[in-house]
Amino acid sequence: MADDTHVLDAPPPGAAADWTIDQHWDAYTQEEHATWDTLFARQAQLLPGRASEAWLKGLDVLKLDRPGIPDFRVLSDRLMALTGWQVVAVPGLVPDDVFFDHMANRRFVAGNFIRRPDQLDYLQEPDVFHDVFGHVPMLADPVFADYLAAYGRGGQRALGLDALRYLSRLYWYTVEFGLVREAGGLRIFGAGIVSSFTESRFALEDDSPDRILLDLERVMRTEYRIDDFQQTYFVVPSFDELLRLTVETDFAPLYERLKQQPDIPVGTVVHGDTVLTRGTQARVRG
């Protein structure tokens, strides 16, 4: 995540000046490829009917259903032809300005390591399964691809405006934990959800969380939790609408207003919300 704290100040030994490293695809062990396959099989059976059309289509056109950890060179070739994006490996979390520079230039930074077999459901830093299975399918969608590149430019701007804490929440509640309204009902597209066995059902089917129509200012005022499932999910009406809204709005005056207002705690409904499902918040109340 862009706002995480355990980042180094300079590229570690072996990394380029832009913090990228070789994926070292040839160095993955059979066990590591098998971990990908296990995670893939678990998610793949859950996601039809739950993941957004765009995500499912991306998985298909990028041929991510082939066994083993994808080779970023092959994946980048396919993505480049579709939307101009590439996937580049980094050694872990990178500084915000580096992260945004890659993103603005349509390079998606991904971890190259994979979680251990005893960590299938829990990990602290994004691994190749989260980054590639979770995020990359959406990058095959031309509209979402434009959104993320625009977000990268927005991040560079937010750094200069001392407003990253607000913009990061937009990333969190869309790119990581977003829901979208489709003809068949709500669908998940956030990478944190689609790459999680338990949250992919919780986000859509559990009575506990609130599901609220996305409003930019509301989202950027809202805190989030990194230690459990979300208590609030925001729903975008469509990716076209998300792109239009974020690109056409000048965030600078918005940031100024946000700095004068209190944050909104998780699991709270406020005046002006369009609540799609009001949650019981039973998961946190116990």
Ligand code: PHE
């Ligand atoms: N329009 C935003 C700004 O003025 C930039 C942005 C675009 C942010 C798309 C997020 C997504 O800063």
Ligand code: FE
């Ligand atoms: Fe992520």
